[in-house]
Amino acid sequence: MPLSLVRALRALCLVSFLLCFLAIGARADIVWSPSSGWRIEGGVLSGLSGRDGRRALDYMNRARSDEERGSYFFAIHNYKKVVKHYPNSIYAPEAFFHTGKIYLARHQYIKAFESFQMVAARYPNTSRFNDIIGEEYRIASALLDGARNRIWGWLPGFKNRQKGIEFFQVIVANAPYSDYAPLALMNIARGLEREKNTEEAIDALDRMINSYSDNLLAPDAYLQMANLHASLVTGPAYDQRETKDALTYYQDFTILFPHDPNIAVAAKGLADMKTTLSRSKIILGDFFFYYRDNFTAAKVFYNEAITNYPESPIAELAKKRLAAVDAKMAQLMPKPGMPPPPKKKHFLFF
Numbered sequence: 001m002p003l004s005l006v007r008a009l010r011a012l013c014l015v016s017f018l019l020c021f022l023a024i025g026a027r028a029d030i031v032w033s034p035s036s037g038w039r040i041e042g043g044v045l046s047g048l049s050g051r052d053g054r055r056a057l058d059y060m061n062r063a064r065s066d067e068e069r070g071s072y073f074f075a076i077h078n079y080k081k082v083v084k085h086y087p088n089s090i091y092a093p094e095a096f097f098h099t100g101k102i103y104l105a106r107h108q109y110i111k112a113f114e115s116f117q118m119v120a121a122r123y124p125n126t127s128r129f130n131d132i133i134g135e136e137y138r139i140a141s142a143l144l145d146g147a148r149n150r151i152w153g154w155l156p157g158f159k160n161r162q163k164g165i166e167f168f169q170v171i172v173a174n175a176p177y178s179d180y181a182p183l184a185l186m187n188i189a190r191g192l193e194r195e196k197n198t199e200e201a202i203d204a205l206d207r208m209i210n211s212y213s214d215n216l217l218a219p220d221a222y223l224q225m226a227n228l229h230a231s232l233v234t235g236p237a238y239d240q241r242e243t244k245d246a247l248t249y250y251q252d253f254t255i256l257f258p259h260d261p262n263i264a265v266a267a268k269g270l271a272d273m274k275t276t277l278s279r280s281k282i283i284l285g286d287f288f289f290y291y292r293d294n295f296t297a298a299k300v301f302y303n304e305a306i307t308n309y310p311e312s313p314i315a316e317l318a319k320k321r322l323a324a325v326d327a328k329m330a331q332l333m334p335k336p337g338m339p340p341p342p343k344k345k346h347f348l349f350f
Helices: 003-026 050-069 072-085 091-105 109-122 129-144 161-174 180-194 198-211 218-231 241-256 263-291 295-308 313-332
Strands: 029-033 037-041 148-151 155-159
Touching: 037 050, 050 072, 050 091, 072 091, 091 109, 091 129, 109 129, 109 148, 109 161, 129 161, 129 180, 161 180, 180 198, 180 218, 198 218, 218 241, 218 263, 241 263, 263 295, 263 313, 295 313
Parallel strands: none
Antiparallel strands: 029 037, 148 155
8 A cells, every 4th residue: 555545544544532431531521519619520631731721720719719709899890801802612612600699699690691692602512502592581581571670680681572572583693492492482582572563573473473383482473463454554544565464374373273272262352353354345346336336346346345255244234235226227218219328427436
């Protein structure tokens, strides 16, 4: 075998060994014990050696001891030294995590979220990832429900529900395949609805329905979507786009979730939207019948009212209107031997 090929194979084996070695080290966990301090388990690498390794471990031990005693100021100070000077070590994500826990204990929600997010963004392979998403969810929920972020850990600030909505958006981006993502989208919709931002609330629910249609929260999302569209309906005399959208989601709910406890609520909403849509057709039919003598157009709209909601009071009203149109048309029919009346020009306004 040529010497160059032998050297290449040796180099390849060495690289493979180092990659496996690093992978083992990367999977290492850092564990705290009050008696012995921090130690690394499940691997052999900390990302540091010699003086740097000893100094980083000393900062970590002092920070955790301060944290245990409730000396949060000094604990944060030492954790920040770790993340500043040794950001690539195994200690850094743990230092960020504990900094976030301290801020959360002090109700400094925004700083806590920022600390947790540093771990999620910089160290996505950390074993703490699920714990971090859970902590972020707790913070976003607290802010959305009106918790006040404390300045310097003791001075209550203003309520900031908008920040809670922003944090939920970050959670969806961080963990789109986790159980927290659909929960976050539902909370985003809830927060936006509370802020009277109905259009964006609908968008959040649309993302929830399209991305997590099999989730247990899907029925709530469909019903809430229908309710939000219905809240935008301004009456039968106006544009019926929102009425049709609400009607669609109420229909989808009743078809997809026939045994849901809220089926009666959806059925009522569906009936209301059908009534509104049919009334809009009656209004258009009346316009052409009473004000334009356009009997053909009037009959089209009256028939649509019946089709939209048959076997309903509004359908009965449309049938009476159709009978009135037929009677009027018969009245205007020319008698034998009489010239037909002059035709009127009809203008359709839709």
